[in-house]
Amino acid sequence: MHVSERYVRGLATSLLEQRGVPRAAAWLQADVLIEAELRALPSHGLQRLPLLLARIERGLADPSATGAHRWRRRGLLEVEGQRALGPVALIAALEALAPAIQDTGVALAAIRNANHIGMLAYYVEQAALRGLIGIVLSTSEALVHPFGGTKAALGTNPIAIGIPTGKAPFVLDLATSLVPMGKIHSHALRGENLQPGWAVNADGNPTIDPEAAKSGAIAPFGGAKGYGLGLAFELLVAALAGSDLAPEIRGTLDATHPVNKGDVLILIDPGADGGLMARLAAYLDALRVSRPADVNRPVAIPGDGMRARRSAALRDGIELPEAVFNELQALQDACPRTEG
């Protein structure tokens, strides 16, 4: 079903406020979920809200925490996430780094024990719109097997990189798994087989059965290289944030455990002048019109598709599974009082 962005924004914000989330934080958490919906990334969208509400109700997410900041050095911020909502902790860290970067040129926040931060693109886009290069890393439960291995031992360990170009920013956001766990689940729902090579079952044997894959592991993207990058990100985040490693991580997919993954945000002031920015934009424009392998599928620049889908969704509404909408509406109907 199509629902208006404004309607679900109000609904999500209200549900969060009812559970004690201050208005600005509720707006931010809802915005991160809705921006994922607008970009057709439902795995990071409103389907995550009921779990988050349950986590708040059970004390696993603190509605008013923003993270405790300690500057280890002028450019290195350590954040004890205090079970804060992920977007709240991440944006608080970004706001803290922004003035530091005037002094240091590059600054880094390492965050532990904050809840799920959602779509990483959200944050690096905000950095790029401020004229800064932004890099975000995040870890997760063990879902990915090593290259040449059979057991889930790495997180999906996504990375996002945002780079200002003078025009629309370059925004890359990808998981280091070959496919998202959400894709395994959606194949299971539709009763479709997986493609060979996507996953192994609990015994570590290759499978095309999505149900078997759920208790197994997903392959890393890009063979040995993608595995190496995912592993590097796993170590980098844990070394900086003091967060746990994938096999011990809980709390982004359940309503029973405190969250113990980590997030890293790096901001860099490129200090690039207009001429350099124009060269970057011209290079990307040349790629967009370079000869494609298939004339019906022009060469894509990361971020372009996302922006196009967002524009369409703002015009036509968000495509939301009826089950997700009904669940949210039922939660609202059960508790119509709006606080704050």
Add this chain to the structure above:
Amino acid sequence: MHVSERYVRGLATSLLEQRGVPRAAAWLQADVLIEAELRALPSHGLQRLPLLLARIERGLADPSATGAHRWRRRGLLEVEGQRALGPVALIAALEALAPAIQDTGVALAAIRNANHIGMLAYYVEQAALRGLIGIVLSTSEALVHPFGGTKAALGTNPIAIGIPTGKAPFVLDLATSLVPMGKIHSHALRGENLQPGWAVNADGNPTIDPEAAKSGAIAPFGGAKGYGLGLAFELLVAALAGSDLAPEIRGTLDATHPVNKGDVLILIDPGADGGLMARLAAYLDALRVSRPADVNRPVAIPGDGMRARRSAALRDGIELPEAVFNELQALQDACPRTEG
């Protein structure tokens, strides 16, 4: 043929000193090439030395330059490479960042116009041995086509990440191309076909003919994701270093053009205590013995194979093509006088 590491080290250092490279710089440049040979990465080894010597003779590499440093901010160093030898500029930048990091916790050097820096692992390993996380990026001539594209428009844009773990450091070093250009050349030499999907010819059509691929383009690794990462690194380096973009880059594969690519070095002080380091090392040890898909091929940790090959080569000698050895020896015979 097998040659002793000590012999070729003396040969390479002597050839560089004969052309005016100061002794310490000659040792460093030779060391970077020889470390690549020891790790069985001949594409970054001694076969590059004759080209480098020719570049020095023609004024395209300045034997005594080390790069001009300007601190844009406390943690952000801008390096005009002044046609310096790549390893000399890179290590000078690393030495300059190391004290800054005591103050800032994270620091970055952006280098333009330095010659080829060789195997990136060299630098991040040095960082890790100092207890620092090191990240190095470098750009190159256009050799890689975009995902869904047909024309060479990106560099091979490698990344290296070094992370101290208390034991042997984690060292990842990979190009964002599916295969190295060196592999295309070695297939051509041996008259072997490429694997489908590796490359396109000059017209942008898929080819398994290595000769046709030489004038075409290599695929990015990991499909759309690897392409996205390679493109992000391309933009990141150019935005920070003010260096050129791949289609305009020259000077790492020829002896006719000044070099205009860029390099970025990031150092981060993890400030991790012994307990955290031990957790990282234990996690990697668990991966090494986790059940492999093929019991004869255990799960590998980036850096392990490199270290094993290095130990073997130090014992057995470096495996060097006779043509490369003969070329170096002839250069030495032609100019036996050693300066410095």
